[in-house]
Amino acid sequence: MLVGVPKEIKNQESRVGLTPASVKELTLRGHQVLVQTNAGTAIGLTDAMYLGAGASIVDTAKEVFARAEMIVKVKEPQAQECAMLHEDQILYTYLHLAPDPEQTRALMASGAVCLAYETITGANGGLPLLAPMSEVAGRMAIQAGAAHLEKSKGGMGLLLGGVPGVAPGHIAIIGAGVVGTNALQMAVGIGARVTILDKNIDRLRQLDLIYGNRVATRYSNAHSIEEAVFDADLVVGGVLVPGAAAPKLVTAAMIARMKPGAVVVDVAIDQGGCFETSHATTHEQPTYVVDGVVHYCVANMPGAVARTSTFALNNATIAHALALADKGWRRAVAANPHLKQGLNVCHGHVTYEAVAHALGYTY
Ligand code: NAD
Known part of the structure; x- marks a missing residue:
């Protein structure tokens, strides 16, 4: 041919x-x-x-x-x-x-x-020709979040891994699918304290077996999301409800109560985003600030790499x-x-x- x-x-x-x-x-x-x-x-x-x-x-x-x-x-x-x-x-x-x-x-x-x-489709379910881009976006989410926590990028001036004598930052990841687990791998690698939330308890069980007490797993509901988001320096949104717009799990009121200079990376923005304050951005102008919180909402993250x-x-x-x-x-x-x-x-x-x-x- x-x-x-x-x-x-x-x-x-x-x-x-x-x-x-x-x-x-x-x-x-x-x-x-x-x-x-x-x-x-x-x-x-x-x-x-x-x-x-x-x-x-x-x-x-x-x-x-x-x-x-x-x-x-x-x-x-x-x-x-x-x-x-x-x-x-x-x-x-x-x-x-x-x-x-x-x-x-x-x-x-x-x-x-x-x-x-x-x-x-794939023999083991899922969408295998979409998965590689979710892997890329999930890993990039931590890189992008870490960069935007720097002072010059609008963040609070925090090094996620900390240094000896200074505690590491806290990353909350909402959604433990392909994006979430790839973000998790990078978050653990960078030395941050990590919380990951999902509604799928089997998925949380698997992650618990892999990471043990290195990672906190939480069943996702309004209460656990609120607790994680208020304490986090970086929040990554990677939820997907197949065939539907992303649920707005983090409300504008929650964003207003986050730490000043915290960063949110809404990977799910291509499905409308899971933060109420999200709107799609581009690689040329990737972020904007709402209530002191830096929002990174690039709809085609894999394009950057x-x-x-x-x-x-x-x-x-x-x-x-x-x-x-x-x-x-x-x-x-x-x-x-x-x-x-x-x-x-x-x-x-x-x-x-x-x-x-x-x-x-x-x-
Ligand atoms: P996935 O299906 O592998 O994972 C989604 C996870 O969200 C599942 O584990 C599901 O249980 C969980 N979830 C659903 N509702 C939840 C809730 N209320 N609370 C917590 N978790 C919940 O999907 P994926 O491949 O990880 O993709 C996630 C999103 O990222 C999709 O919208 C995808 O299109 C998007 N994406 C964006 C980019 C980009 O460049 N911005 C790139 C790739 C993927």
């Missing part, structure tokens, strides 16, 4: 659909790969590396879209990319169609076969990319019910129930 990798064009996006290592996996199996020039240059993946992996380099996205049988990307296609897709071409990327009727219409009009990373994120994403996407290239989409989807869950738009029809339901299409 001829596989194409255009350079991402969404604002501030430096990730790339395939790394040179992934290209090599494809070319070793006899597939051809077309990569748009400079597709990975911003994160140190040069055209020379892609050539070395067996790809051909072309100048424009137009050439990639015109020739490739499968397009591999990271972000949802922008309007000019949708216009270049053609009948029966495979599009394999994040799509997030439910809140995006315009993109959905454009993909339907293209006649392409569109597989969304975010709806592909685009190199790590690209490798992590490729680890999760390459197996299905190989199956699609080896078998063609019909046989690949027939052979794997988890990949089939990724099929969102096919030959002009919405083929994913939740998207059809959200946008009023028949399914």
